[in-house]
Amino acid sequence: xxxxxxxxxxxxxxxxxxxxxxxxxxxxxxxxxxxxxxxxxxxxxxxxxxxxxxxxxxxxxxxxxxxxxxxxxxxxxxxxxxxxxxxxxxxxxxxxxxxxxxxxxxxxxxxxxxxxxxxxxxxxxxxxxxxxxxxxxxxxxxxxxxxxxxxxxxxxxxxxxxxxxxxxxxxxxxxxxxxxxxxxxxxxxxxxxxxxxxxxxxxxxxxxxxxxxxxxxxxxxxxxxxxxxxxxxxxxxxxxxxxxxxxxxxxxxxxxxxxxxxxxxxxxxxxxxxxxxxxxxxxxxxxxxxxxxxxxxxxxxxxxxxxxxxxxxxxxxxxxxxxxxxxxxxxxxxxxxxxxxxxxxxxxxxxxxxxxxxxxxxxxxxxxxxxxxxxxxxxxxxxxxxxxxxxxxxxxxxxxxxxxxxxxxxxxxxxxxxxxxxxxxxxxxxxxxxxxxxxxxxxxxxxxxxxxxxxxxxxxxxxxxxxxxxxxxxxxxxxxxxxxxxxxxxxxxxxxxxxxxxxxxxxxxxxxxxxxx
Ligand SMILES: Cc1cc2nc3c(=O)[nH]c(=O)nc-3n(C[C@H](O)[C@H](O)[C@H](O)COP(=O)(O)OP(=O)(O)OC[C@H]3O[C@@H](n4cnc5c(N)ncnc54)[C@H](O)[C@@H]3O)c2cc1C
Numbered sequence: 411x412x413x414x415x416x417x418x419x420x421x422x423x424x425x426x427x428x429x430x431x432x433x434x435x436x437x438x439x440x441x442x443x444x445x446x447x448x449x450x451x452x453x454x455x456x457x458x459x460x461x462x463x464x465x466x467x468x469x470x471x472x473x474x475x476x477x478x479x480x481x482x483x484x485x486x487x488x489x490x491x492x493x494x495x496x497x498x499x500x501x502x503x504x505x506x507x508x509x510x511x512x513x514x515x516x517x518x519x520x521x522x523x524x525x526x527x528x529x530x531x532x533x534x535x536x537x538x539x540x541x542x543x544x545x546x547x548x549x550x551x552x553x554x555x556x557x558x559x560x561x562x563x564x565x566x567x568x569x570x571x572x573x574x575x576x577x578x579x580x581x582x583x584x585x586x587x588x589x590x591x592x593x594x595x596x597x598x599x600x601x602x603x604x605x606x607x608x609x610x611x612x613x614x615x616x617x618x619x620x621x622x623x624x625x626x627x628x629x630x631x632x633x634x635x636x637x638x639x640x641x642x643x644x645x646x647x648x649x650x651x652x653x654x655x656x657x658x659x660x661x662x663x664x665x666x667x668x669x670x671x672x673x674x675x676x677x678x679x680x681x682x683x684x685x686x687x688x689x690x691x692x693x694x695x696x697x698x699x700x701x702x703x704x705x706x707x708x709x710x711x712x713x714x715x716x717x718x719x720x721x722x723x724x725x726x727x728x729x730x731x732x733x734x735x736x737x738x739x740x741x742x743x744x745x746x747x748x749x750x751x752x753x754x755x756x757x758x759x760x761x762x763x764x765x766x767x768x769x770x771x772x773x774x775x776x777x778x779x780x781x782x783x784x785x786x787x788x789x790x791x792x793x794x795x796x797x798x799x800x801x802x803x804x805x806x807x808x809x810x811x812x813x814x815x816x817x818x819x820x821x822x823x824x825x826x827x828x829x830x831x832x833x834x835x836x837x838x839x840x841x842x843x844x845x846x847x848x849x850x851x852x853x854x855x856x857x858x859x860x861x862x863x864x865x866x867x868x869x870x871x872x873x874x875x876x877x878x879x880x881x882x883x884x885x886x887x888x889x890x891x892x893x894x895x896x897x898x899x900x901x902x903x904x905x906x907x908x909x910x911x912x913x914x915x916x917x918x919x920x921x922x923x924x925x926x927x
Contacts, residue, residue, distance in 0.1 A: 467479065504678050549589065560648070585650070673759055695736055706718050719791075821888070
């Protein structure tokens with residue numbers, strides 16, 4: 411496999427954006443032009459079925475045309491289609507994307523038929539007892555039955571039941587993650603694909619029961635289900651088998667170099683994590699565009715007389731700050747999209763540096779988006795209370811915070827990795843960085859790493875130390891996020907890409923700089 415080359419990756423991505431034409435964008439958005447956010451989950455799922463059947467975005471585009479895949483997410487975010495946006499990403503990324511990334515050629519081939527028929531699927535990972543540690547804790551079991559030549563899928567305890575599963579009440583198919591048990595031995599979480607509803611009748615298959623999670627503060631056009639599996643039979647072919655398989659004779663075999671592990675299963679969480687990060691900043695951009703239009707027209711009685719609300723100094727400053735912060739994040743996030751697209755095209759697993767950069771997008775974009783939204787809401791008077799203003803959708807940012815990797819869990823991992831890197835480099839090098847580093851952001855990160863490393867020395871273990879020094883942990887991760895955004899890409903890199911790909915902004919930025927809220 412060719413090694414990752416940053417400049418080539420950015421160029422490949424910039425060429426890829428050429429399929430995100432204005433005509434395609436208009437076509438794609440036309441499918442949700444009449445979408446009513448207060449519709450029922452069934453009505454909402456019908457809209458998605460129609461969009462799927464249109465094939466404007468193919469399930470295989472995540473691999474063949476990743477720029478389109480990400481652009482589709484941004485377009486829905488530009489209309490603040492929260493519940494539908496989650497439904498869409500669950501279908502295209504978590505469900506179909508898992509089949510694409512984890513399935514055998516035959517299983518990937520099934521996607522074409524599913525799309526043709528507009529069938530929907532759900533992604534059942536999170537368990538009651540796992541919460542934000544979904545994926546790391548999996549107690550649903552898939553026990554190999556050599557006599558029947560298949561698996562018995564069960565959620566033996568309340569804790570192991572799947573919960574919050576988007577689209578779980580309407581889905582025809584499920585990708586469920588279960589601990590594979592063979593000859594009494596647990597082999598860890600594996601993905602299984604099967605129909606959860608009979609094709610002919612639409613009834614749930616025996617052993618599957620679904621219940622509604624209840625009314626949410628937002629996005630009730632999306633169904634979220636709790637799913638229980640009671641001795642559900644899934645044939646041998648249900649195991650998504652790109653990386654591992656079970657032979658007809660009942661032997662577990664690894665195919666290729668990658669064993670089944672969280673990094674393999676978690677691939678879709680990475681693509682989803684980036685899509686959500688992009689959606690958060692697009693949504694807040696739209697909110698600022700729309701609010702600016704209002705604030706330009708609305709007159710207030712300033713100290714020096716009547717003036718537009720937008721010209722009050724605190725608002726002027728906020729609009730300026732927001733533009734600068736969002737632009738920096740948009741640029742950084744686009745560069746991360748370019749790096750991830752490289753892996754998606756080649757089917758390779760992202761390396762640790764890219765995984766960290768994706769975490770940065772997730773943590774930082776949602777944090778900045780939430781902060782900007784809140785600051786704006788405080789400054790525009792009664793307008794913020796109006797249903798039409800868009801502030802009503804702010805709880806979507808809450809969903810973004812814990813979906814596809816909770817921000818706090820991601821920050822803990824970032825801090826742990828930074829400490830490991832510092833340990834490898836040696837304390838002397840770290841102290842030198844603290845003393846001599848000229849860049850204030852890099853120096854701040856070095857100081858926070860040094861401070862945490864010292865605090866942990868007196869703790870009985872890293873786990874206890876992390877709990878005791880939690881504020882230092884998050885402060886280090888926060889500093890790391892700022893450094894990532896600060897460092898890449900450089901102004902001259904951006905200028906080069908824009909020079910060599912003059913249409914880039916036409917495809918990516920300008921359509922989004924129109925409020926669709
Ligand atoms: C609208 C929606 C759609 C979803 N769709 C799907 C889906 O399709 N498929 C799927 O598998 N899952 C889905 N989920 C589940 C989601 O991805 C989360 O895993 C789940 O919501 C976790 O929620 P919880 O309330 O149980 O979190 P909890 O684990 O109870 O966490 C509560 C809070 O505690 C904090 N916390 C918890 N543990 C730690 C720790 N160790 N260190 C520091 N802080 C911690 C977290 O930051 C969080 O804010 C969905 C959730 C929602 C709300």
